[in-house]
Amino acid sequence: MAKMRGVTVIDTERCKGCRLCVVACPLNVLALAKSVNRKGYNYAETVLADTCTGCTSCAVVCPDGCITVYRKKEE
Amino acid sequence: MDIKEIMQPENLVYKKPELLNDTAMHYCPGCSHGVVHKLISEVIAEMGMENKTVGVSPVGCAVFAYKYIDIDWEEAAHGRAPALASAVKRLWPDRLVFTYQGDGDLACIGTAETIHALNRGENITIVFVNNAIYGMTGGQMAPTTLMGMKTATCPYGRDAKLHGYPLKVADIAASLEGTCYVTRQSVHTVGAINKAKRALRKAFEYSMQGKGSSLVEMVSTCNSGWKLSPEKANKWMEENMFPFYNLGDIKDTGANNQ
Numbered sequence: 001m002a003k004m005r006g007v008t009v010i011d012t013e014r015c016k017g018c019r020l021c022v023v024a025c026p027l028n029v030l031a032l033a034k035s036v037n038r039k040g041y042n043y044a045e046t047v048l049a050d051t052c053t054g055c056t057s058c059a060v061v062c063p064d065g066c067i068t069v070y071r072k073k074e075e
Numbered sequence: 076m077d078i079k080e081i082m083q084p085e086n087l088v089y090k091k092p093e094l095l096n097d098t099a100m101h102y103c104p105g106c107s108h109g110v111v112h113k114l115i116s117e118v119i120a121e122m123g124m125e126n127k128t129v130g131v132s133p134v135g136c137a138v139f140a141y142k143y144i145d146i147d148w149e150e151a152a153h154g155r156a157p158a159l160a161s162a163v164k165r166l167w168p169d170r171l172v173f174t175y176q177g178d179g180d181l182a183c184i185g186t187a188e189t190i191h192a193l194n195r196g197e198n199i200t201i202v203f204v205n206n207a208i209y210g211m212t213g214g215q216m217a218p219t220t221l222m223g224m225k226t227a228t229c230p231y232g233r234d235a236k237l238h239g240y241p242l243k244v245a246d247i248a249a250s251l252e253g254t255c256y257v258t259r260q261s262v263h264t265v266g267a268i269n270k271a272k273r274a275l276r277k278a279f280e281y282s283m284q285g286k287g288s289s290l291v292e293m294v295s296t297c298n299s300g301w302k303l304s305p306e307k308a309n310k311w312m313e314e315n316m317f318p319f320y321n322l323g324d325i326k327d328t329g330a331n332n333q
Contacts, residue, residue, distance in 0.1 A: 005076050005081055006081070006088075007078055007081045007082050009082070014097075014099060016103075016104035016105070017104055018104035018105030018305040019105070019304070019305060019306060020105055020305050020306065020309075023306045023309075024264070024265065041104065049078070054081075054088055056088055056089040057265045059089040059090075060089065060265050060268055060269075061110065061263075061264070061265060061268065062109075062110075063100075063102065063104075063105060063106055063107065063108070063109025063110050063113075064099075064100055064102075064109050065090075065091030065092065065095055065109070065113055066091075067089070068087070068089065068090040068091070069087075069088050069089040069090075070081050070082045070083070070086040070087055070088065071081070071086055071088045072076065072080070072081045072083075072086045074076055075076075
């Protein structure tokens with residue numbers, strides 16, 4: 001079966017660090033960063049980029065619409 | 076595969092809805108309001124009603140909804156959104172008119188307007204965000220607060236002898252002749268969000284087809300008011316809110332009411 005590869009792009013300045021995306025990701029691709037954004041929130045970041053399948057769970061649950069997802073089938 | 080190769084416009088599968096603008100939302104981190112805003116933006120765009128929708132924002136946390144979704148908005152006096160929406164829809168029948176209200180606005184100060192607008196069968200949709208607390212004013216008890224739930228104004232928990240019982244607005248709405256669609260949804264998981272989106276779409280379509288009033292209740296969290304983290308608030312909602320506020324369609328007469 002062809003593997004899907006995904007990329008999550010997070011608007012770290014818009015992110016409020018609620019952690020709902022981290023909880024929603026079935027593959028633990030995301031985590032909260034140690035550093036903070038201009039508002040003082042520990043923003044979400046991609047830590048296991050190679051694992052992401054682009055399922056969009058993180059982006060769907062994000063209350064602030066910070067996450068953009070791309071998905072491509074690996075040839 | 077290179078990341079740049081994946082990040083091409085043809086591979087885009089999800090982004091912030093275009094109707095939702097870049098203004099930073101004032102909601103607390105993890106607030107359900109953001110997800111409901113996204114769903115409304117997506118459904119309006121999918122229906123192609125971007126230039127033909129009038130939203131009525133309430134008093135409450137969602138008072139600034141007009142700042143975030145790029146459609147036409149009216150701001151109603153506290154609780155009076157269904158009355159204003161009735162007027163807008165009667166004057167402008169080709170517009171999609173909806174109200175966006177919290178439980179303090181809709182179930183407390185605006186109970187009369189809500190029930191009468193629904194009972195008249197106005198062709199509007201009421202989006203009712205129920206988090207069982209007054210969020211904006213600091214977490215006071217609302218009519219929808221659960222039995223035993225602690226808030227700023229009932230610190231020992233809601234007591235029936237002192238405060239009465241929680242109000243199930245959707246069940247009252249379902250008993251009214253004027254409503255065509257009454258449903259209770261939630262936005263805590265991907266599955267629930269997809270279901271809520273379908274419910275919202277159905278309600279908006281019924282409004283445009285002139286089938287009567289619709290009420291879409293979104294059982295939501297208020298993690299700041301509940302004094303929990305967003306993920307714990309979702310869990311608390313599943314354990315405590317859902318047994319009382321059962322999810323699912325309560326009434327759907329739109330399909331056979333031509």
